[in-house]
Amino acid sequence: MQAHASEPEVLNCKGLTMEFTDERKQRFKALDDVSISIGRGAVTGLIGPDGAGKTTFIRLAAGLFMPKSGTIQVLGFDVATHPRAVQSRVGYMPQKFGLYEDLTVLENLNLYADLHGIQRKTRSERYRQLMQMTNLDRFTNRLAGRLSGGMKQKLGLACTLVSTPDLLLLDEPTVGVDPLSRRELWEIVYTLVREQGITVLLSTSYLDEAERCDKTVLLFQGKVLATGSPSQISAIANGKSFRIDTPAPLKPRQLQARLVGADGIVDAVLDGSHVRIVTSGNNPISENPAVEGLTMSSILPRFEDGFMILLRGIAGKGVESIRPPLPSHAVSAAENAENVVVEVHDLFKRFGNFTAVENVSFNVRKGEIFGLLGPNGAGKSTTFRMLCGLLPASSGKLRVAGVDLRQARASARQRIGYVAQKFSLYGQLTVMENLEFFASAYGLRKSRKKERIDWALTQFGLETRIGSAGSELPGGYKQRLAMACALMHEPDILFLDEPTSGVDPLARREFWSRINTLADQGVTIIVTTHFMEEAEYCDRLVIMVDGRVLASGTPMFIRGKALSQKGGEPTMEEAFIGIVEAFRMTAEDVKHDAPN
Amino acid sequence: MTPQIDDRSARDDSGMRLGRIRSLIRKESLQVIRDPSSIAIALVLPVFLILLFGYALSLDVKEVPLALVLENPTPTATAVAGAFKLSNYFKVTMVSTMQEAITRMDDRSIDGIVRLAYDFDRALSSGGAPIQVIVRGVDANRGRFIEGYIQATLGGFMLQPAGGQAGAATGTVRIQSRMWFNEAVDSHYFLVPGLVVLIMTLTGGLLTALVMAREWELGTLEALFVTPVHAGEILIGKTVPYFFLGLVGLMLTASAGKFLFHVPLRGSVFILIAVSGLYLLVALGFGLFISSTTRNQFVAGQIVLMAAFLPALFLSGFIFDLASAPRAIRFVSCLFPARYFVSVLQTIFLAGDVWSVIIPNCIALTAMFLVFFSLTLLKTRKRLK
Numbered sequence: 001m002q003a004h005a006s007e008p009e010v011l012n013c014k015g016l017t018m019e020f021t022d023e024r025k026q027r028f029k030a031l032d033d034v035s036i037s038i039g040r041g042a043v044t045g046l047i048g049p050d051g052a053g054k055t056t057f058i059r060l061a062a063g064l065f066m067p068k069s070g071t072i073q074v075l076g077f078d079v080a081t082h083p084r085a086v087q088s089r090v091g092y093m094p095q096k097f098g099l100y101e102d103l104t105v106l107e108n109l110n111l112y113a114d115l116h117g118i119q120r121k122t123r124s125e126r127y128r129q130l131m132q133m134t135n136l137d138r139f140t141n142r143l144a145g146r147l148s149g150g151m152k153q154k155l156g157l158a159c160t161l162v163s164t165p166d167l168l169l170l171d172e173p174t175v176g177v178d179p180l181s182r183r184e185l186w187e188i189v190y191t192l193v194r195e196q197g198i199t200v201l202l203s204t205s206y207l208d209e210a211e212r213c214d215k216t217v218l219l220f221q222g223k224v225l226a227t228g229s230p231s232q233i234s235a236i237a238n239g240k241s242f243r244i245d246t247p248a249p250l251k252p253r254q255l256q257a258r259l260v261g262a263d264g265i266v267d268a269v270l271d272g273s274h275v276r277i278v279t280s281g282n283n284p285i286s287e288n289p290a291v292e293g294l295t296m297s298s299i300l301p302r303f304e305d306g307f308m309i310l311l312r313g314i315a316g317k318g319v320e321s322i323r324p325p326l327p328s329h330a331v332s333a334a335e336n337a338e339n340v341v342v343e344v345h346d347l348f349k350r351f352g353n354f355t356a357v358e359n360v361s362f363n364v365r366k367g368e369i370f371g372l373l374g375p376n377g378a379g380k381s382t383t384f385r386m387l388c389g390l391l392p393a394s395s396g397k398l399r400v401a402g403v404d405l406r407q408a409r410a411s412a413r414q415r416i417g418y419v420a421q422k423f424s425l426y427g428q429l430t431v432m433e434n435l436e437f438f439a440s441a442y443g444l445r446k447s448r449k450k451e452r453i454d455w456a457l458t459q460f461g462l463e464t465r466i467g468s469a470g471s472e473l474p475g476g477y478k479q480r481l482a483m484a485c486a487l488m489h490e491p492d493i494l495f496l497d498e499p500t501s502g503v504d505p506l507a508r509r510e511f512w513s514r515i516n517t518l519a520d521q522g523v524t525i526i527v528t529t530h531f532m533e534e535a536e537y538c539d540r541l542v543i544m545v546d547g548r549v550l551a552s553g554t555p556m557f558i559r560g561k562a563l564s565q566k567g568g569e570p571t572m573e574e575a576f577i578g579i580v581e582a583f584r585m586t587a588e589d590v591k592h593d594a595p596n
Numbered sequence: 597m598t599p600q601i602d603d604r605s606a607r608d609d610s611g612m613r614l615g616r617i618r619s620l621i622r623k624e625s626l627q628v629i630r631d632p633s634s635i636a637i638a639l640v641l642p643v644f645l646i647l648l649f650g651y652a653l654s655l656d657v658k659e660v661p662l663a664l665v666l667e668n669p670t671p672t673a674t675a676v677a678g679a680f681k682l683s684n685y686f687k688v689t690m691v692s693t694m695q696e697a698i699t700r701m702d703d704r705s706i707d708g709i710v711r712l713a714y715d716f717d718r719a720l721s722s723g724g725a726p727i728q729v730i731v732r733g734v735d736a737n738r739g740r741f742i743e744g745y746i747q748a749t750l751g752g753f754m755l756q757p758a759g760g761q762a763g764a765a766t767g768t769v770r771i772q773s774r775m776w777f778n779e780a781v782d783s784h785y786f787l788v789p790g791l792v793v794l795i796m797t798l799t800g801g802l803l804t805a806l807v808m809a810r811e812w813e814l815g816t817l818e819a820l821f822v823t824p825v826h827a828g829e830i831l832i833g834k835t836v837p838y839f840f841l842g843l844v845g846l847m848l849t850a851s852a853g854k855f856l857f858h859v860p861l862r863g864s865v866f867i868l869i870a871v872s873g874l875y876l877l878v879a880l881g882f883g884l885f886i887s888s889t890t891r892n893q894f895v896a897g898q899i900v901l902m903a904a905f906l907p908a909l910f911l912s913g914f915i916f917d918l919a920s921a922p923r924a925i926r927f928v929s930c931l932f933p934a935r936y937f938v939s940v941l942q943t944i945f946l947a948g949d950v951w952s953v954i955i956p957n958c959i960a961l962t963a964m965f966l967v968f969f970s971l972t973l974l975k976t977r978k979r980l981k
């Protein structure tokens with residue numbers, strides 16, 4: 001190992017400020033007077049919601065931007081004056097992985113090895129290590145474009161590691177990747193730190209990942225909110241974290257919806273069949289009217305709790321919270337228990353030799369929030385498209401609102417709303433123009449049209465953004481606008497394909513509050529997601545892997561299928577990984593047995 | 597843990613390195629081979645264009661539908677009609693009244709009328725026979741061609757000693773015209789060199805414009821930047837594969853011109869390749885510049901079509917002669933590299949290695965190449981903004 005005794009720190013920045021000009025020629029600070037130092041051989045996490053400045057910081061460290069003011073030193077070099085000295089010593093994986101999709105795995109590795117000037121004789125050993133670490137050894141001759149999302153991400157990582165960098169910069173490495181791949185990536189990162197002494201700086205908007213870092217830097221709106229170990233951040237919420245039992249007639253999500261945004265409550269999220277809340281410090285819990293009459297027990301705080309306290313402290317009213325009224329007919333779904341609105345039976349979809357959806361069956365009842373959970377490529381979107389009548393099924397029975405949308409489109413289409421994965425909005429049209437277009441597309445006119453547009457603007461908090469172009473909106477707003485457009489014609493059933501992908505934790509909380517409200521108004525919601533914790537917001541769900549349904553039922557039932565590693569109630573993620581691994585194991589057995 | 601071999605001693609060098617360039621070229625070539633759209637632009641499009649221009653579009657005026665009004669079919673008048681009928685340039689319809697001819701002109705079935713009046717014979721013998729010629733003048737160029745052909749045909753007839761008295765005896769001035777450089781008066785002769793320019797502009801400009809912008813869009817450039825690579829190395833890596841691809845396109849078009857359309861190549865092949873290579877570099881430089889400025893494939897593609905392809909089509913002298921264009925247009929055309937290349941190519945193909953044409957044009961091209969590459973290098977510093 002090369003000794004760098006003269007370098008006390010791997011990264012050191014002082015008063016770092018970065019400015020950009022937005023679409024309307026307004027200057028804004030992406031980073032504002034940031035001073036951080038990072039020591040050798042640890043995992044540091046840059047944590048924050050979208051637009052916090054995480055990516056800007058990492059790009060500055062990689063020498064891709066010139067700072068507006070302040071200095072940043074990496075491995076003892078000033079990045080502004082010696083960018084190439086830094087660039088030859090760090091590994092950097094941008095959000096899109098930076099792979100050439102029409103090159104094979106090996107060709108991608110070779111390119112980066114050549115660029116870093118790695119000698120041929122040392123390569124084979126290095127490649128062997130990397131391929132073993134990333135489990136890609138069987139795929140060296142496959143085109144990168146043909147790899148799954150998780151495999152691409154691991155190849156991206158391997159490419160940054162061919163030169164054994166001193167510092168590894170990873171920009172949101174786990175976005176859009178399934179839980180299994182996420183866990184594998186973290187294992188690789190730990191191995192690198194432990195065995196090769198590589199320092200890792202990564203950004204993430206997943207708060208559960210923050211707990212896996214040695215040190216965290218909390219960014220919000222370009223400023224450092226706090227730095228410290230995850231346990232230090234968690235400790236901010238000492239004595240403020242509670243678990244509340246859900247009283248009988250309510251569903252956990254209904255209780256959560258009532259608590260979120262209530263006075264004295266900083267955060268309320270679902271935790272299995274309970275609701276987990278964080279209270280603000282200056283408001284003793286006994287005096288809080290929101291929790292009166294509820295059974296609650298004190299629990300150990302986690303990173304997310306401390307983060308939310310810090311964030312609410314800074315953001316205050318800046319972070320919107322929607323507090324829907326308790327539903328007038330409190331248990332709407334129960335009344336309609338037998339009222340099936342979506343029926344799927346033995347559904348198959350084949351593309352050539354490839355079976356994308358295999359023998360899938362489930363029912364959705366009126367007013368339910370129904371989830372399709374699974375990693376990328378599990379067949380969730382394909383199932384969705386068949387339900388919406390966009391794709392014909394290869395075989396099986398399919399009923400949405402009593403009809404097969406493929407055959408009886410015109411009438412039934414009025415009853416469904418669909419939000420596609422990429423939010424199909426018109427980027428060049430303003431918020432208002434998008435709403436008007438979709439209203440007209442659904443045949444709304446005059447006063448009715450105006451009424452619905454006004455409703456959409458208020459319901460989704462879009463009033464302040466009427467004139468912004470669709471493409472300029474931040475992720476959370478795009479998603480709101482997409483939902484508003486899909487709800488223009490008051491559909492009975494709303495299909496949401498990965499609505500929270502690429503949306504930060506704050507926006508995701510808002511999103512689920514809205515979904516709750518809609519469900520309580522009697523709208524049936526079918527949603528796909530790869531965020532395991534979001535499964536808790538569903539009344540019922542199915543877990544899909546490789547086109548098949550591996551488990552279905554209420555979140556509690558599914559969690560019950562797995563045994564927790566830590567003991568106690570397993571999380572949805574643990575349950576998911578358990579279910580998938582058990583399935584893959586049997587699938588492997590079948591493969592091994594087949595030739596005999 | 598395994599001992600690490602430090603093979604990074606040379607990592608701080610500030611210059612370019614051959615190993616990295618070679619690797620970038622290899623990468624780019626693999627991408628070209630695997631991407632059907634680059635092959636389509638580089639090889640299929642030239643073949644398609646040359647067949648289209650070669651067989652379907654021709655600027656030659658041949659087989660002009662013509663009505664011959666023979667009001668009084670005397671032997672002399674019939675002989676004149678015969679001269680028109682024998683000509684390759686005309687497809688003659690005989691009518692007997694002017695009225696009939698005009699009707700045909702109106703319904704666009706003929707492009708010209710030649711009228712031999714009732715008293716043609718008598719007038720001819722008294723020294724001045726009027727022949728009325730009417731030509732469809734919608735397309736002025738074509739109209740002039742037709743008029744010229746008709747006059748040539750009539751002139752040929754007048755020189756025949758058929759009438760005896762009109763010819764040699766009076767000793768009138770005779771014009772002996774000869775077409776130089778394009779003896780066969782075949783429009784392929786000047787279309788093919790122009791086509792080479794068009795194809796080079798497309799392969800050079802469009803290909804590079806798309807590929808650089810694609811790397812910006814996919815974020816691969818961002819990953820590439822955070823390696824010891826030099827911005828110049830990236831540019832060279834982008835240029836070389838498309839340079840050779842463009843040369844293949846040149847070979848295809850030049851051979852098609854020579855062997856399919858029998859366009860003579862009077863200059864040397866070596867000069868042809870050298871000058872084409874130079875122009876290709878200009879086109880590549882332009883494509884790279886557009887691409888690294890817009891960083892968006894769609895916009896880059898549009899700009900190349902507007903700023904390189906269309907000028908190469910209309911402002912280069914390829915179809916429309918620049919000498920007869922207004923001064924302002926001629927001035928504007930000087931801003932586009934295509935016009936210099938068209939001049940050189942037409943010279944090399946049809947006249948030979950005329951240095952007084954080749955050298956000044958090549959100087960202009962070299963200057964443009966240098967401008968585009970410096971601008972691109974300036975734009976492609978390893979920064980995102």
